[in-house]
Amino acid sequence: HSTYSPHRKVMTLLNTIPEKSEPVSRDSKPRPKFRVAISGGGIAGSYLAVALSKYPDIHVNLYEAAERFTEVGAGLTVWGRTWAALSSIGVESTLRDVETASAATSPSCDGMKSAVRRCMMEKKVSEGLTDFSKYIDPVWTGRVAYRVLIPVERFPISVREDPNFVRPVKHIVRYCIADGSMMNVVGFVSQPELAETLYDSPWSTECETEEFINCYPEWEPEVLEMLKLADKPMKLAIHDLRPLPVYVSGNVALVGDAAHAMTPHQGTGAGQAIEDACVLASLLGHPSTTLDTLSCALKAYEEIRLPFANNVLMRSRLAGLLYEFNSECGDDYTAIHSILEHQFDWVDGDGVKQQIQKALTKMEDRK
Structure with a gap:
């Protein structure tokens, strides 16, 4: 099935x-x-x-x-x-x-x-x-996404109020779901030169928090603080x-x-x-x-x-x-x-x- x-x-x-x-x-x-x-x-x-x-x-x-x-x-x-x-x-x-x-x-x-x-x-x-x-x-877009759900109560107030984050070839979005009790955090990492090439790994896998964090070295401290809250994020290959x-x-x-x-x-x-x-x-x-x-x-x-x-x-x-x-x-x-x-x-x-x-x-x- x-x-x-x-x-x-x-x-x-x-x-x-x-x-x-x-x-x-x-x-x-x-x-x-x-x-x-x-x-x-x-x-x-x-x-x-x-x-x-x-x-x-x-x-x-x-x-x-x-x-x-x-x-x-x-x-x-x-x-x-x-x-x-x-x-x-x-x-x-x-x-x-x-x-x-x-x-x-x-x-x-x-x-x-x-x-x-x-x-x-x-x-x-x-x-x-x-x-x-x-x-x-x-076709693969050349982009992968790391997605994780984090209870809002675990977020420091300062991190809750920060906006989404964008940089060249990477961006992070987050928004509340479940009546405001959970934060859906999605980090995107792109390799534009690989768009429309074959993605030969599983399209959806569970990964370690370290892999997620390592995608965003030297980003703002509040970003890294937020990513440390991620527990077993899903790694998704973005296709369309x-x-x-x-x-x-x-x-x-x-x-x-x-x-x-x-x-x-x-x-x-x-x-x-x-x-x-x-x-x-x-x-x-x-x-x-x-x-x-x-x-x-x-x-x-x-x-x-x-x-x-x-x-x-x-x-x-x-x-x-x-x-x-x-x-x-x-x-x-x-x-x-x-x-x-x-x-x-x-x-x-x-x-x-x-x-x-x-x-x-x-x-x-x-x-």
Whole structure:
């Protein structure tokens, strides 16, 4: 069994074989208009299953390799636009009532290694589109991250109040989770010259505190004091995907990390996965979507979500470079500030309601 991951990519496989026509008794449920098979029970897969469950004419199967669902990771950033998508399936009231919900799962690498994406891209290659081979596997960014959770009560007051830290090719971020009781500390170390080379070690391993500390020699005393509090940090190789040219092939749609696995520098990998699922569920559940018009729904999903999510993916990649003075701006603070001012403009762009409406319009135009 593979390890459960909150962002395990999620693809949607739509069965094109309609149910055999048989007499239906008065008391039986109507036969579904089609079946949806969801591969992966992570955030996007679970959201999609719940969202589709409100449509009685859609039969849903959710496939997850993990033996059980567990809490993994160190909290998620939930933007207002993501909150709107969660609210649409009734999650909002549950989260408001559960104080520990803030210590939710966080991104991991498993979702990037989508077998479905591999099959989709290999098929494109076999059809003569050889350039699609570069979209099969994730690419290493040349960056590793050391992540650890530390009880806030262990932090001296001065360290609690210090800002995040940035230097060339390295930076450290931290923020509170679990209702302010834990501090999530993540230190990034980059080798830009190794970007898109093969990372031939395990992508996720536990390491010693000394290794973490040794990455930041001669940094501020408060930084070293903080890092000494780390107990068995996790070392993570940061990978992402090249922006895919397609999310849909036939009746198969890529959702979440399988479509646009991204770096964590804008805190939105999970949010974009949820938006994918929200838009796709609305299209599949629409009364005009049938087995015959399924392709119109999937292409509308791709037309709306692909450019938006790919844009966020690239912005997240650029943010990581800017934070460590590795972008074309170098250490030009004025230029960096000018770009960072607009790095999160997408947050105020079309929300899920607007995206759904545009997708429905595109779907109807295709019919």
